[in-house]
Amino acid sequence: MKLTGAEILWESLVREGVEVAFGVPGGAVIHITDALPRYPVRFVLTRHEQGAAHAADGYARATGKVGVCLATSGPGATNLVTGLATAYMDSVPLVAITGQVPTPVIGTDAFQETDITGSTLPVTKHNYLVTEVGDLAPTIREAFYLARTGRPGPVLVDIAKDVQAAREEFSYPEEVKLPGYREGYPVPEEALRKAAELIQKAQRPLILAGHGVILSGACAELRALAERADIPVATTLLGIGAIPGSHPLSLGMAGMHGTPQANRAIQACDLLFAVGMRFDDRVTGDPKAFAPGAAIVHLDIDPAEIGKNVRVDLPLLGDAKELLSALLPLVEPASRTGWWKEIDPWREEFDWEEPLRDQSHLRPQKVIHAIWQATEGRALVVSDVGQNQMWEAQYYRHERPTLITSGGLGTMGYSLPAAIGAQIGRPEELVWVVTGDGGLQMTVQELATVVQENLPIKIAVINNGYLGMVRQWQELFFSRNYAATPLSGPDFSRLASAYGIPGLTVRRPQEVEGAISRALEHRGPILIDFLVEKEENVFPMVAPGKSLSDMIFPAQARRKG
Amino acid sequence: MRHTLVAMVEDKPGVLNRMVSLFRRRRYNIESLAVGHSERPGISRMTLVVTGDDRVIDQVKKQLEKLVNVIEVVDVTGRAAVIRELALIRVKAPPARRGEITQIVDLFRARVVDVDHNSLMIEVTGPEEKVNGLITLLEPFGVEEVVRTGRVAMVRGAQAKEYKTTVFK
Numbered sequence: 001m002k003l004t005g006a007e008i009l010w011e012s013l014v015r016e017g018v019e020v021a022f023g024v025p026g027g028a029v030i031h032i033t034d035a036l037p038r039y040p041v042r043f044v045l046t047r048h049e050q051g052a053a054h055a056a057d058g059y060a061r062a063t064g065k066v067g068v069c070l071a072t073s074g075p076g077a078t079n080l081v082t083g084l085a086t087a088y089m090d091s092v093p094l095v096a097i098t099g100q101v102p103t104p105v106i107g108t109d110a111f112q113e114t115d116i117t118g119s120t121l122p123v124t125k126h127n128y129l130v131t132e133v134g135d136l137a138p139t140i141r142e143a144f145y146l147a148r149t150g151r152p153g154p155v156l157v158d159i160a161k162d163v164q165a166a167r168e169e170f171s172y173p174e175e176v177k178l179p180g181y182r183e184g185y186p187v188p189e190e191a192l193r194k195a196a197e198l199i200q201k202a203q204r205p206l207i208l209a210g211h212g213v214i215l216s217g218a219c220a221e222l223r224a225l226a227e228r229a230d231i232p233v234a235t236t237l238l239g240i241g242a243i244p245g246s247h248p249l250s251l252g253m254a255g256m257h258g259t260p261q262a263n264r265a266i267q268a269c270d271l272l273f274a275v276g277m278r279f280d281d282r283v284t285g286d287p288k289a290f291a292p293g294a295a296i297v298h299l300d301i302d303p304a305e306i307g308k309n310v311r312v313d314l315p316l317l318g319d320a321k322e323l324l325s326a327l328l329p330l331v332e333p334a335s336r337t338g339w340w341k342e343i344d345p346w347r348e349e350f351d352w353e354e355p356l357r358d359q360s361h362l363r364p365q366k367v368i369h370a371i372w373q374a375t376e377g378r379a380l381v382v383s384d385v386g387q388n389q390m391w392e393a394q395y396y397r398h399e400r401p402t403l404i405t406s407g408g409l410g411t412m413g414y415s416l417p418a419a420i421g422a423q424i425g426r427p428e429e430l431v432w433v434v435t436g437d438g439g440l441q442m443t444v445q446e447l448a449t450v451v452q453e454n455l456p457i458k459i460a461v462i463n464n465g466y467l468g469m470v471r472q473w474q475e476l477f478f479s480r481n482y483a484a485t486p487l488s489g490p491d492f493s494r495l496a497s498a499y500g501i502p503g504l505t506v507r508r509p510q511e512v513e514g515a516i517s518r519a520l521e522h523r524g525p526i527l528i529d530f531l532v533e534k535e536e537n538v539f540p541m542v543a544p545g546k547s548l549s550d551m552i553f554p555a556q557a558r559r560k561g
Numbered sequence: 562m563r564h565t566l567v568a569m570v571e572d573k574p575g576v577l578n579r580m581v582s583l584f585r586r587r588r589y590n591i592e593s594l595a596v597g598h599s600e601r602p603g604i605s606r607m608t609l610v611v612t613g614d615d616r617v618i619d620q621v622k623k624q625l626e627k628l629v630n631v632i633e634v635v636d637v638t639g640r641a642a643v644i645r646e647l648a649l650i651r652v653k654a655p656p657a658r659r660g661e662i663t664q665i666v667d668l669f670r671a672r673v674v675d676v677d678h679n680s681l682m683i684e685v686t687g688p689e690e691k692v693n694g695l696i697t698l699l700e701p702f703g704v705e706e707v708v709r710t711g712r713v714a715m716v717r718g719a720q721a722k723e724y725k726t727t728v729f730k
Binding site: 117118121122125126129146178179180181302303304306307308 | 570571574575578579582583586616619620623624626627628629630631632633
């Protein structure tokens, strides 16, 4: 029996295991939404296509499955672009389906026509324009295969409207034919032996773990390696949770707002074993001054990352889980007392507790810390971008990979829609959003989606009336010239109420714990607007482009100001 | 340094766009690009001339290979390879000066492919230096129009066999 293109699409999605799709309908996908009720896929209507892309991204990060979003042609499709770029930078498996104007009018600037394959070329792992119904099923097959294998990423499939209505026999291909694509590499036995030797010989080795460890499911292997050879572990922002935050070998996050022990260890180590990370400038600071005394071993699945930003002495090309498992038996147990004697004092270099002791001001760090305490570190936290994101990374200790955030692209407005996807993918988890008043206002309309889908998400707004991270840079590097950063906003608790979500406002440090308890007792979604200190800064800090050795602490910052 | 890269790519819509877009956004310098069918149906062969230090070239190669439709990229710089370019040159040629011009053309083993009252069209094949040399010698007569294909390259003899097996893995 012949099926329509729209039916072929849903048949294919179901075969790929798709249970949820996020999106917004429209004229160029009306055949697709028309066929939707006949298939066992939950369709989550977001209020904006950007929200759909972020929700699919949050879903993918929370479940490890491929996230799916749907948008119509033209503005629907272009609204996905930020979400695709976010997923691309953070290697998140996504398949975006867009409608395109009918084949005969493609290229004529038809109503709601845009060249979305052209537009998304640099922000997708691959993309397709389908103009023949016979190509549809094989294309969906390839799209999912590409999205989830190798270094994961978003794939966009643009389907002309007439293709959705055309009829064709349906058969789903088992194989994909992609002669130019490699999903993996043979285990590099010789290089692994060399890596084991380097670890053996090193006096001050350090592991730097990134998102790839989590994507590959290699947390246990990473921890086993670190424990066996007594190697301290620093992580990137997206690597948080790759090793339990409370583990004695954990040094916390490295980079611009990293811990002194992580950054100092990078600068002092003689062997840097980087796993599933790509030496982003927020991690390395000045790449020329990065890890100056270290031999660098770089394990990554993407050959193009090897040697891209920093020199690499020994590349290990492949999947983190596979390669770490193969490396483990080659590594001798070790104990590095001397190295720890150097590292341990660095842990005391910064007074993390100072904001927590403050009884007279509502400090944002205290809010995050209180959420961590109240949730016993077990929540799935979706943070936004900016100061709130850095405080979350510093003051919420993750024992598992339970942080979802936009790392590479730094997309403000990511957290609320991503949390929708995360909560739908993991209904059993307690999901907290940590956002700012700036970021929230970029995607605040998704509160309606939270209500419509009945999701018990807890939302903490770190409200300081500024685009806070930019303001911090203005304070530290632009003589406090607060141009364009003061920010007004609604009364967020009343705004939440207008959407049907209870809202609380917290003004004093003494109210923090009570409000969080109330949020946890409440069974549905709830928003807490924390009116925090307006000019609080994130410390420690490495100024952009500076060496990781040049960390700024609050006292120095005050002298500069 | 200038590198000559040979890329085998799937003959699919948008492949060239993907490659060129990559060069643009990563700010790689591309000097010439020649593309055409290969001996295999469905596979196009490109010759790219790119300038950059070893690290840049390494990145160019890896980033190109990361494109799903790009099957393989081989750097043939420094390998024994035949490297050619074809050019068509229209030069002012009043009847009185034609003899001089055809002499030069013969020296370069080029050919006159079109004759007009006041001009000649010359076809020349060879390494870029040869093409450049001919153009320089023709300039005094008045070069009116030049079209060049850009470099194409093929590895010689035994080395080619080894290279082919890696291309079609």
